[in-house]
Amino acid sequence: MADNYLGRKMEEYEAQKCASVRTRRVSLASLLAKNRSTRGFDTSFKVRKDQLVSLVEAARLAPSAMNQQVLRYRLVTEEEAHLLLPHIRMGAALPELKLPLEGTEPNAFVVICTDKESRYVDMDMGIATQTMLLRAVEMGLNGICIAAFDHEAVREALHLPLAPQLILAIGRSTERIEVVDIAEGESTTYYRKNGTHFVPKVKVEDLIIK
Numbered sequence: 397m398a399d400n401y402l403g404r405k406m407e408e409y410e411a412q413k414c415a416s417v418r419t420r421r422v423s424l425a426s427l428l429a430k431n432r433s434t435r436g437f438d439t440s441f442k443v444r445k446d447q448l449v450s451l452v453e454a455a456r457l458a459p460s461a462m463n464q465q466v467l468r469y470r471l472v473t474e475e476e477a478h479l480l481l482p483h484i485r486m487g488a489a490l491p492e493l494k495l496p497l498e499g500t501e502p503n504a505f506v507v508i509c510t511d512k513e514s515r516y517v518d519m520d521m522g523i524a525t526q527t528m529l530l531r532a533v534e535m536g537l538n539g540i541c542i543a544a545f546d547h548e549a550v551r552e553a554l555h556l557p558l559a560p561q562l563i564l565a566i567g568r569s570t571e572r573i574e575v576v577d578i579a580e581g582e583s584t585t586y587y588r589k590n591g592t593h594f595v596p597k598v599k600v601e602d603l604i605i606k
């Protein structure tokens with residue numbers, strides 16, 4: 397216990413800081429809700445290398461079939477983004493928009509790589525990817541999985557020693573995105589109306605097999 401005025405003030409300040417960290421804890425439900433695939437980013441916001449490293453730290457703790465941990469990650473920040481951008485494709489359901497719109501391109505990526513072939517690779521990749529996306533949302537960022545890319549061109553551009561399998565684009569979102577409930581059999585195609593991107597999701601009752 398500090399016996400002087402400044403010391404006591406400092407202790408109070410530290411206690412308040414701890415309390416505010418506790419109350420700012422975010423729920424999984426809110427992370428999941430904010431974790432929408434994002435195709436438009438604030439280009440003035442530069443994602444730092446250490447932020448990408450913390451995504452890999454999260455993926456490292458994800459489950460892995462037989463704990464083989466076959467995935468490796470190549471981090472790409474602003475300086476190298478131009479090497480990837482020409483080879484990725486976004487928003488196949490909205491070809492007329494040519495996403496990402498000019499001036500909203502992502503400037504950071506995690507390229508998930510492996511040379512291993514097994515039925516478990518894609519399962520590991522899905523779990524690792526969602527783990528990284530949720531971590532990104534927790535940091536106030538957003539992302540998107542990109543499977544539509546020129547694999548050979550990306551491998552060459554980044555001199556990758558392993559085959560690139562999936563790319564995560566990461567950044568600060570500029571998009572307004574909403575989830576819409578749909579029933580079994582209704583269109584699952586995402587769409588845009590008045591500047592909002594709508595993502596149809598099948599209702600829980602229709603997801604559960606009766």
Ligand SMILES: Cc1cc2nc3c(=O)[nH]c(=O)nc-3n(C[C@H](O)[C@H](O)[C@H](O)COP(=O)(O)O)c2cc1C
Nearest residue numbers: 431432433485486487488540541542543544586595
């Ligand atoms: C494995 C995988 C690959 C994807 N590849 C692409 C892609 O190449 N380009 C793209 O624009 N979106 C891609 N997406 C994003 C999906 O379109 C998106 O997840 C879907 O529209 C649902 O939106 P939500 O993620 O906001 O729920 C991919 C998603 C997954 C899971």
